[in-house]
Amino acid sequence: MSSLHVVSVKTYVAIFLALMVLTAITVAVAFVDLGPLNNIVMLGIAIAKATLVVLIFMHVRYSTRLIPLIAAGSFFWLLILFGITISDYLTRGWLGAGTPWGH
Amino acid sequence: MSAEATVPEVKPNYLTADHGLKSWLLTLDHKRIGLLYLLGVSFFFLLGGIFAMLIRLELLTPAGDMVQPDTYNRLFTMHGVMMIFFFLIPAIPGILGNFLIPIQIGAKDLAFPKLNLLSWYLFMAGGLATFGAIVTGGLDTGWTFYTPYSSTFSTTAVIPVGLGIFVNGFSGILTGLNFMVTIHRMRAPGMTWFRLPLFVWSHYATSLIQVLGTPVLAITLVLLVLERAFHIGVFDPTRGGDPVLFQHLFWFYSHPAVYIMILPSMAVISELIAAFSRKRIFGYHFVAFSSIAIAVLGFLVWGHHLFVSSQSVYAGTVFSLLTMLVAIPSAVKVFNWSFTLYQGAVSLHTPMLYALGFIGLFMIGGLTGVFLGTLGFDVHVHDTYFVVAHFHYVMVGGTIMGYLGGLHFWWPKITGRMYSEFWSRMSALLVFVGFNLTFFPQFLLGYMGMPRRYHAYPEEWQVLNVLSTAGASVLALGFLLPVAYFFWSLKFGAVAGRNPWGARGLEWETDSPPPTLNFDQAPVVDHEAYNYADDAATPGMKPLSAH
Numbered sequence: 001m002s003s004l005h006v007v008s009v010k011t012y013v014a015i016f017l018a019l020m021v022l023t024a025i026t027v028a029v030a031f032v033d034l035g036p037l038n039n040i041v042m043l044g045i046a047i048a049k050a051t052l053v054v055l056i057f058m059h060v061r062y063s064t065r066l067i068p069l070i071a072a073g074s075f076f077w078l079l080i081l082f083g084i085t086i087s088d089y090l091t092r093g094w095l096g097a098g099t100p101w102g103h
Numbered sequence: 104m105s106a107e108a109t110v111p112e113v114k115p116n117y118l119t120a121d122h123g124l125k126s127w128l129l130t131l132d133h134k135r136i137g138l139l140y141l142l143g144v145s146f147f148f149l150l151g152g153i154f155a156m157l158i159r160l161e162l163l164t165p166a167g168d169m170v171q172p173d174t175y176n177r178l179f180t181m182h183g184v185m186m187i188f189f190f191l192i193p194a195i196p197g198i199l200g201n202f203l204i205p206i207q208i209g210a211k212d213l214a215f216p217k218l219n220l221l222s223w224y225l226f227m228a229g230g231l232a233t234f235g236a237i238v239t240g241g242l243d244t245g246w247t248f249y250t251p252y253s254s255t256f257s258t259t260a261v262i263p264v265g266l267g268i269f270v271n272g273f274s275g276i277l278t279g280l281n282f283m284v285t286i287h288r289m290r291a292p293g294m295t296w297f298r299l300p301l302f303v304w305s306h307y308a309t310s311l312i313q314v315l316g317t318p319v320l321a322i323t324l325v326l327l328v329l330e331r332a333f334h335i336g337v338f339d340p341t342r343g344g345d346p347v348l349f350q351h352l353f354w355f356y357s358h359p360a361v362y363i364m365i366l367p368s369m370a371v372i373s374e375l376i377a378a379f380s381r382k383r384i385f386g387y388h389f390v391a392f393s394s395i396a397i398a399v400l401g402f403l404v405w406g407h408h409l410f411v412s413s414q415s416v417y418a419g420t421v422f423s424l425l426t427m428l429v430a431i432p433s434a435v436k437v438f439n440w441s442f443t444l445y446q447g448a449v450s451l452h453t454p455m456l457y458a459l460g461f462i463g464l465f466m467i468g469g470l471t472g473v474f475l476g477t478l479g480f481d482v483h484v485h486d487t488y489f490v491v492a493h494f495h496y497v498m499v500g501g502t503i504m505g506y507l508g509g510l511h512f513w514w515p516k517i518t519g520r521m522y523s524e525f526w527s528r529m530s531a532l533l534v535f536v537g538f539n540l541t542f543f544p545q546f547l548l549g550y551m552g553m554p555r556r557y558h559a560y561p562e563e564w565q566v567l568n569v570l571s572t573a574g575a576s577v578l579a580l581g582f583l584l585p586v587a588y589f590f591w592s593l594k595f596g597a598v599a600g601r602n603p604w605g606a607r608g609l610e611w612e613t614d615s616p617p618p619t620l621n622f623d624q625a626p627v628v629d630h631e632a633y634n635y636a637d638d639a640a641t642p643g644m645k646p647l648s649a650h
Contacts, residue, residue, distance in 0.1 A: 088406065
């Protein structure tokens with residue numbers, strides 16, 4: 001059964017080291033001013049780390065197809081939360097909204 | 104001849120299989136855990152009810168003369184917190200869902216029995232922590248915990264109550280997870296997805312919301328606690344935060360939470376309508392998928408709580424339109440239940456009275472929801488009693504009617520005994536009349552502009568408030584009456600037999616009360632749900648005395 005897939009210790013150690021290296025890069029980038037790129041780099045690294053954890057440590061890569069579907073579904077829900085909330089923040093200037101009583 | 108030989112052999116059931124307090128507190132039996140939920144939920148419902156009565160007593164007269172304004176703030180807050188988080192959300196899934204889902208799909212138990220017991224302990228721990236916070240001073244933020252009042256200004260127990268609800272949230276997440284895995288993995292041979300009772304479909308949809316939504320509430324409460332304790336600034340504009348962000352996060356969970364309350368109730372209603380019309384539910388597939396549609400669409404409408412909270416006009420318009428969409432699957436259900444009644448052999452036993460009451464009250468609650476989803480109208484009645492009346496029609500008129508209907512329907516299965524038909528019909532009548540008398544005047548008050556959460560009001564609104572308080576008293580009587588005849592039935596009630604209602608479903612094919620492993624032989628399913636049409640020999644409901 002796929003859920004009993006055994007991941008070698010070597011893989012775990014390799015992923016752990018990768019996570020540590022990515023953490024070090026995150027810290028290092030914090031000391032360099034890249035302007036708006038700072039956020040993009042940091043979020044990119046965070047997404048890469050989360051992907052490694054979900055796929056390898058949480059065994060999603062080795063499961064039946066239903067499990068990745070459910071995992072993807074939960075991220076899609078997160079996207080709904082962020083996406084629609086941000087759609088409020090980005091549009092507050094429209095039609096004079098966000099400036100109470102039209103001032 | 105030995106004494107033993109003369110005693111008829113009594114088959115052990117889940118109630119008699121084991122004895123003693125320990126056998127209950129450490130039980131892994133989903134049916135016993137359901138009864139543990141019944142105890143806990145009833146206790147918290149009683150607390151919430153006492154707060155409600157105190158609110159209504161204060162509002163009996165226009166002057167704020169019974170309690171101090173601060174006390175009144177605590178009363179409506181604790182009423183909301185207790186009723187929503189510790190009664191409405193856990194009641195039907197915790198009690199009836201736990202008891203029935205494994206039996207209805209032909210399983211011996213839920214997929215994770217230990218996790219199920221843990222869910223109950225988390226529920227009780229969260230509830231008792233919140234109860235402790237009430238005893239030691241209470242909370243005055245409203246159940247919605249809006250920032251910046253909750254994060255900066257309130258001097259009451261925001262952190263203890265927040266943590267209580269946080270812990271309780273995990274109970275809901277684990278229950279939802281348990282139901283989902285059970286429904287996916289533990290169906291009896293032949294029990295395909297489209298042979299599942301609609302009770303199971305609706306609980307599956309509920310579980311989806313619990314698993315996807317509750318973590319967001321947990322995160323939001325943690326942020327609130329961190330904001331209050333350490334001023335991290337997420338909700339504080341002076342530190343780059345935004346108080347309205349709290350409302351976004353809070354309602355991302357708390358609006359779908361309304362569907363966590365109503366979907367299990369709709370689950371019950373589908374079973375009741377089918378059983379007491381002796382017909383298969385009209386448009387089974389539509390009703391099944393309408394539950395899923397409500398669960399999904401329910402996540403896209405939270406911004407209708409923020410129409411007057413500085414949310415952008417664009418977002419408000421989009422949320423208003425999306426809110427209208429939820430009316431579609433809700434209407435599908437109501438129309439399909441009505442069509443099921445059409446040409447059915449309808450009998451008006453107590454559970455059916457509750458079901459019919461549900462349809463009427465949910466119609467009013469749902470349609471006023473469409474009013475409130477309309478941007479312009481909502482601005483007019485926002486934070487008035489119109490809103491209070493609307494959500495009580497959905498939550499009390501919807502969820503509690505379904506809860507009581509379900510409890511009356513499956514009580515013979517749970518306990519093996521029948522209750523008094525006369526008194527139970529009286530209680531259904533009292534609940535329906537008392538409920539309308541309590542909450543219909545509140546629509547009028549709200550439309551006239553009476554704001555919610557105030558302990559005093561102008562004198563011209565007194566008549567409607569007196570009606571409302573009188574209705575609350577009738578409603579309380581309607582809730583207390585079942586306690587009396589349910590206890591009475593345990594000792595004096597007629598023995599129910601396997602299937603006192605002549606209903607369809609695996610739960611009616613096993614003993615009442617069921618054995619510990621639910622069935623003597625593992626069931627194999629070879630027919631659709633609600634196969635009443637197969638039963639041509641007995642077209643109508645048999646009178647109770649025949650069983």
